Amino acid sequence: MITARPGRERGHADHGWLKSAHSFSFADYFDPKHTQFGPLRVINEDRIAAGTGFGKHGHRDMEIVSYVLDGALAHEDSMGNRASIVPGEVQRMSAGTGVMHSEFNHNAGGETHFLQIWIIPNRKGVAPGYEQKMFSAEDKRGRLRLVVSGDGAEGSVTIHQDARLYAGLFDGEESAVLPLAAGRLGYAHMARGSARINGQVLRAGDALLFEGEPAVAIEAGDAAEVLVFDLPAQ
Numbered sequence: 001m002i003t004a005r006p007g008r009e010r011g012h013a014d015h016g017w018l019k020s021a022h023s024f025s026f027a028d029y030f031d032p033k034h035t036q037f038g039p040l041r042v043i044n045e046d047r048i049a050a051g052t053g054f055g056k057h058g059h060r061d062m063e064i065v066s067y068v069l070d071g072a073l074a075h076e077d078s079m080g081n082r083a084s085i086v087p088g089e090v091q092r093m094s095a096g097t098g099v100m101h102s103e104f105n106h107n108a109g110g111e112t113h114f115l116q117i118w119i120i121p122n123r124k125g126v127a128p129g130y131e132q133k134m135f136s137a138e139d140k141r142g143r144l145r146l147v148v149s150g151d152g153a154e155g156s157v158t159i160h161q162d163a164r165l166y167a168g169l170f171d172g173e174e175s176a177v178l179p180l181a182a183g184r185l186g187y188a189h190m191a192r193g194s195a196r197i198n199g200q201v202l203r204a205g206d207a208l209l210f211e212g213e214p215a216v217a218i219e220a221g222d223a224a225e226v227l228v229f230d231l232p233a234q
Contacts, residue, residue, distance in 0.1 A: 001212055002198055005034070007190075007205020010045075017052035021045040023189070023207060037209055038185045038231035039161050042118035045205065047111050048073075053104030059095035063119040063159040065148055066091040066103075067167070067227070069191060071112030077101035081130045085114075089134050090147045090167075092157040096126040115191060115227070120234075121160040122150075131157045140167050142174035144218070144228055164230040170195050170221025178216045178228055185231040186210030193224035 011022035011029025023043035025035045041062070048054075053074070066073060066085055073085040077093065078100040085091045093099065105112040133155065139145050145154075148165035152158040156165075168176055170193075180186045187209055190202040196219050197208055210216060216228050 001210075002200070003209040003211075004200065005207040005209060007203070007207070010205065017049045019047045021205060036120070036234075037187055038234045039120040039122070039163055040117075040187055040229055040231055041120050042116065043189060043207075044116040045113075046116055047113050048103075048105040049111055050105060050108050054102055056100050056102045058098060058100045059093075060098040061121060061124045062095045063121050063161055064093045064095060065117040065119065065157075065159070065165065066093075066114055067117065067191070068112065068114040069225070071105060071107055071110055071114075073112050073114055074104040074106050075101060077130065079128055079130055083132055085132065088136060089132055090157055091132045092130070092148065092159060094121070094126060094129040094160060096121075096128040099128040115189075117165075119159055119161050119163055122162060123160060126160055133157050135167065137169060140169045142168070142170060142176065144168040144176045144178050144226075162232050166228045166230070168218065168226050168228070170218055170224040170226065172221065173219070174221055175217070175219035177218070178230065180210060180213055180215055180230060183233055185229075185233055186213060186216045187229040187231060188216050188218075189227045189229075191225040191227055193222050195219065195221035195224035195226060197226075
């Protein structure tokens with residue numbers, strides 16, 4: 001079964017300095033039909049205005065992945081990490097027993113546009129951790145590049161969950177197929193542009209949820225940037 005999740009149906013919040021679209025229930029947005037998908041708990045598409053950001057706040061027992069589309073995201077945390085995340089980079093923060101952090105857009109001339117992804121870990125109480133890696137556009141061109149996994153395969157960042165996240169860039173007739181093993185879930189999110197996925201046209205913000213399907217098939221992209229999750233059923 002393939003279920004469409006149109007981007008226009010996501011929850012939306014406008015705080016002035018932050019505009020956000022929530023694929024799953026988050027903060028003041030609650031939809032009982034969209035609370036999580038397997039261990040995938042949050043996909044927030046955030047746009048942070050110039051010179052603003054999230055002040056210091058805490059998390060625990062969550063795998064948090066940041067995927068920047070435009071601009072730069074300044075990160076600082078209680079583990080001593082200070083970094084700037086730019087397009088092409090993937091950041092993973094394992095909150096574990098507890099971590100404080102802040103995120104900021106220091107660019108006075110434009111917004112920072114990024115996806116904040118939360119994945120529920122397969123065990124609680126792990127030591128907090130941090131990882132950040134660059135994945136070039138060439139490495140994602142016309143294919144699905146593994147960027148997050150539970151075992152660090154192919155140089156991906158590592159989370160505490162049997163889940164995999166792939167990123168790909170598709171134009172024209174470029175295509176890719178990701179097989180899904182029996183009992184696994186798939187989730188495809190169109191970060192920008194458009195493409196046909198399993199025969200359905202997706203545009204920026206749209207998603208497809210896969211249950212009991214053999215594969216996720218991407219083709220006919222138009223400046224498309226796609227994220228595909230391979231997830232255990234919960």
